[in-house]
Amino acid sequence: MAKSKIFLLTHEFPPKRGGAGIYCEEMACAAISLGNEMEVWAPRFAADWKGGNLFPLPLRGSQDWRCSFKLLREARRRTSEFSGNTVHLAEPGALRAFVRFGTSPFNSARLLVTLHGSEIPRFTRFFPERILFRRLLRQADRIHVLSRHNQDGLRTKFPELESKILLSPGAPSRHVLPSQRNNSMADEGSKLRIITVGRLHPRKGQDRILDALGNLPSDLKETVEYILVGPETNPRYTRRLREKSNRVGLPVQFLGDLQPSELRKVYAGADVFALTSTYQKGSVEGFGFVYLEAASHGLPAIAHRIGGVEDAVVHDETGLLVAHDKPKELGEAMERMLRDAELRARMGQSAQVRAAKFNWEQPALDLYG
Template sequence: MKVIVFTRDFPPEFGGVQRLLGKVADHYGKDALVIARRCPGFREYDQGRPYTTIRMRRFEWRHANPVMSRILGAISYLLRFFVGGIHLGDAIRRQKTDLVLCGYAFPNGLPMVVARLLTGCPFVVWCHGTETLRALESGGLQRAALRLVWRLAVRVVVHSRFMRDEVARFVPPEKIIVNRLGSDSGNLDFSAAPATAVDELPLAGRAVVLTVGRLERRKGHDLLAHAMPLIREKIPHVLWLIVGDGPERERLTQAIADWRLADCVRLLGRRSDAEVSALLARADLFAMPSRRIGPDVEAFGIVYLEAARFGVPAVGGRSGGVADAVQDGVTGLLCDPEDPRDIAAKVITLLGDPARRAEMGRAAKANAERQTWDEFARHLSEELSRIDLS
């Protein structure tokens, strides 16, 4: 089967969407053509790949006047929509493509609508999470455009039962593929990592809780900070390590000061992949009580699986698709992400019971070793092969 992977996000950019689409392209190899946006380092990354990659330039008109800027932005968006669809149609004809895989239902699906009308080529779209929910909640043209894309697509791919249920309000269940994400691809180094990231920290005799992720409200750093005094009261030797950066850094720093947590919390900022691996290898527990804030939601949570690869159980928020990444009572515990007391109780439960924590860690590792990127690509390919392309 000859496929085109059509997406705005693709390696070497970092992120879950980039990782999964890179894995899909690798799986199809010489039978794939990738059309993706330019990004830093793309030339070096594209060299030697088994597939051909066409990199698109992004163009957008701006103006000092806010009203004119919005008008020009709308015009440039429509041009990208139609011109992108025409170019995609040309690529479909040249490659004699059987199926197009769109990285996003919205907005990537819109040029595909044009290409579909020009060529008749069937296409599949991904609905990852926040981008889909925002389009649905915005109503108006965005919601109408998304529903048009869904109607014309032959399949809609999601990564959790949560997103399946959200999409199934508008899409027949038989068109939806639930394809859970993997954990062993991308940039994390699961081999022996340098010890420097660990050596600089006072970890001896500490119960290490680790959070890795962008510092944004839905990740729940603020409520875990609120829970830390309760955790410290029961587990005096606890140490919470926070890896990542983002818009909530200032508020989180203030919360650490307000709750007088300097003795048990370290903000580490961004760290290299090898350093993250070293920290995961030393962690006793991974904690990220993600919550839903409007359309902003954790639709799956690859990072829970990445922690599981090291045998680290997790405390996650009972929200969005986290339950597909953390099996409650098996590979970790789910908490009420809006309740600091419940967050504290779940962390205390696992830190205070080494035997149960070790058992969950073994189960988490076994699950993550089954839920690999190779298995993700194999299952997707198997599902797509069942589509009647005639």
């Protein structure tokens, strides 16, 4: 019996970096490699994608009303094609379009929904949206979550959906995996390099790292430099980070958004990965593919124990996790990691071994069949 066609709908997709975009590309590629017919609906900035069949949507890929309306309009135009096939609402922007307007043209399709984390608090904050969100989730055949945090959050809000929930984590992006295993991450005699990879936004918590670095003992500051990678998505926050960096007492570099080949080099030259995500207006780190990216390069992590991060970083095995509201603990973890070369080597090796166990074929098999 022939497999049904899969329509994967998303507002996020490469070349723009981000966890949801990584998920959508990797799931599409895994499904295609498993013999599925796949059509990706993504914003027109992704039109040059060579991984498979892509239908460019006439939208810029935000979650505003205009983008939601345009996606809904395209889906209605092609409703007849969904009959007997699979539709995957793969990230928050695509999902929000159909929650927002309270309509679904997928009644004759097998409907799959992926929740990355922030959708659960965001779409249940106000009663009308909560009702529409629940209605769409009840229509879904499977609801894919990437972490135990998301699974628990969904169970708490909508216990009747228990039988629909699929917990199956993803993996690092193929584009930034190391070309070969390399455990000599820094040049002999160079400063210890801490890197953070993520958009410059308050939820990513780069300011917490700068504060912790600023409080390090003077002798340790002389041995450390800090590198931030990621697009500047919040100008006010970016200015604050740059001002803090001038007072921290050690070298700080802002490299901006890097292409995968450049990012691989930065990972390869680093010693520690740090990303201290925080709660922001109902948004939380649902999993964190970037932690697995860093782990694949043999980097131990320092992170906040928040959201789905505990599924990506194992405390005292692949990194150090601290409470998000205890800056003193973060500073202590930073100093411990930087002073103990043996600890960094052990955790980095464990992180690399663990990251290699994650793949995209399994979640694609679990979800698409």
